[in-house]
Amino acid sequence: MKKILVLFWISFLLFSCEEFKTRKITSEEILIEETRDFNWHEVDEYPAFSECRSITEVELAKACFGNKVAQYFYSRLEAKQPVVTEALDDTLYLYLKISENGKPAIDSMEIDSLVLRQLPQIRTWLSQSVDSLPKIYPATKRGIPVKTTFRMPVVIKAE
Template sequence: MLTSCEYFNVKKTSTEAILKEELQTFNWNDVDEYPSFSICDYSITKEERKVCFQHTLTTHITDFLQKEAIVVTQDINDTMMLQFQVSKLGKLVLLKSKIDSLTINEIPNIKSLLDKSLDSLPKIFPALKRGQQVTTEFNLPIIIHVD
């Protein structure tokens, strides 16, 4: 019968090595759960929750803009690209907006209207990554059509 001590050798791994290996496999561009509103709790999958969040936010903004008395001299049909950030505390901020110059000329206060529409949003639950609340950014197209 032959035995070897090599079988019983244990490799020592430092915590730094474990952390380095873990960070290399970590996907920084994806979250476990997207930001959400309480009305999106019925959604089961991650993708359904994302769609519900985007739909709720889009509907809220467009409803707010429709209630405003916007007077224009020519028809507007524009898709605004809005870049948002949801902090790890659930605060939504409009970072950037890409709006056609015709829309800005016809509705000079469009950016302030967009900011104002966010004031009355329902509570937002931040995104989660490994059980921790994290800050996320996303782009959302909003179609504006004024006759």
């Protein structure tokens, strides 16, 4: 009886060791696993001006950046004091690209033809505003600076 019990334990140990084998994972498998779960459309930290850098909550940081850009554009456009012949109440969209170095640039613009007729220099004014933005810290993903593009609405009201 003892011999059977000993044989049973020995066979159990021999066959159960197979369950404890470890499998070696290659770096390619780790990379594939990471990129499959990686959200490429979200950043960990949004671009920021120096006064917005201390904000840690993502949505508040995004709002701070958007508000500062909007304030800057509106103050620049107001300084131009454009004269219009018809009342304007329209929204144009500016696609603002921030490079991984923090350099802003206009990617594209969506401007209604009425606004272009009334304010033919609006493209130039917006480009000049972007070129003179203060220092921007780029967005980051996992601590690495990345480029981002934002769709910024600019409300044009003139009477």
